[in-house]
Amino acid sequence: MFIPLYDSNHLRHIRLQYVTFALIAVNVVTYFVTSLGSEEFMTATVLGLGYIPSVVHDLAELSPDLIIIPANLSYFTYSFLHGDILHLAGNMLFLWVFGDNVEDALGHFRFLAFYLLCAAAGAFLHGLIIPDSEEPLIGASGAIAGIVVAYLILYPRVKVWVLAFGRIPLRIPAWIPLLLWVGFQFTMIAIGGESEVSWAAHVGGIIAGAVLVVLLHRRDVPLLAPAEEPPSPPADAAGPPPTPEPVATQAPHNEPASPWGPR
Template sequence: MFPIRDHNPSERTPYVTYALLAANILIFLSYWPLQTNNPNDLGAFWDAWAMRPVEISQGIDLHTLVTSMFLHGGWMHLAGNMLFLYIFGDNLEDQLGHVPFLLFYLACGVLADFGQILADPNSPIPNVGASGAIAGVMGGYLLLFPKAKVDIIIIFIVFFKIFPIPAWVMLGLWMAFQLFNGITADIAGGGVAYWAHAGGFIAGFVILIPFWLRRGGQAFWQQTEGHPPHPDAKYSPSTIPVIPRRK
């Protein structure tokens, strides 16, 4: 289950969201050859730019709190993060403005790193990815637009189906998965920084509470019934074919 679009196109061009998408993709392409041709150089690259909790705990390599959020471990890691940023980033940028949104994004990414550091401060494992910052965007989206429609695609092995659901359902389930996976990963081990995801999500939600209150709090929700303040986009029903089970 993952989102493919929301029903809320922004009213102005989300230049910062587009710039972040471009920056993440171009930076990934710049070091991708190291992943396939030069494992030793790749290790040195991670050592210089990826965030290691043990180093931050010791007060060294603090620049990696920012640089790590523009690095990704592979194509699927990059594609998943960019999809979520593309879906949810434009509406927050529309509400906050270009520069405030950029500062919000970076702050969520740094605070997400601290979520992972608090969970395992002595870990030497390099952490990379925009997931924490994008989780913050999702947390802010949940606060401002809890009833916005999000189309998710569910894959059932033999067929696919698109469902429009409220944002609070999709984002609430996503957050619950991060908490569950974070707890189980602490027990069994794993390679995903779930506590960074959870920390970023909570940070984004909390940071935007003053903004939400200035807009009227619950009155802001009542004005648009929890949707962005413009008409929803209308999409035609899903034309993804159902693949019948073979007998």
């Protein structure tokens, strides 16, 4: 539906979104480690770390030589695996554009917990709908869906640059593309969309993200922010604000004053 490019939303409470950076790095490194190996190695990794509903629900068993972790940990590990470079790039682009501001609104630790819980919720709903499936679920889409709806709830009127239909650049309020995206996920799960995509994982992440952002956001961060604001110093910035220099009284000139406002 759209490709996010950039948002004019400044960080206000943290200096650096290092959890967002770390999650992108882990996803990218994991992809290249698994994809640069042999096909057998990649298959074994996907089966050993992916979320397989029938295995988690004790309806099937993995071969002992494929077991890497306890089955319940796959609620989280599956989200760091991707099938191809486009799958990875799409998820990481959404995380890059929207993740930093959700991290800013939640705080580092709570954002990490938020991300993992949204991923787990996506796997849970996927497994709830098809509990006997033996196909491994992989990809960060459940976690990303949680971030998308959190951004929608926190900053609906912030302007974002997007490529509509992958080719038309637009600068529009965030609520327009994000609400359409969320609605599309619910529509696809209702009509039974293409089986290559787990719409249930997306919807599970959306539901979890909507609940968790209300519970975990900083108390001084409003939901449904009314408008964009100019950047303010991060809360953890050191030192008091500079004292303004005294201004001497002068006779007025005929030159117009310079405008003052956010960039």
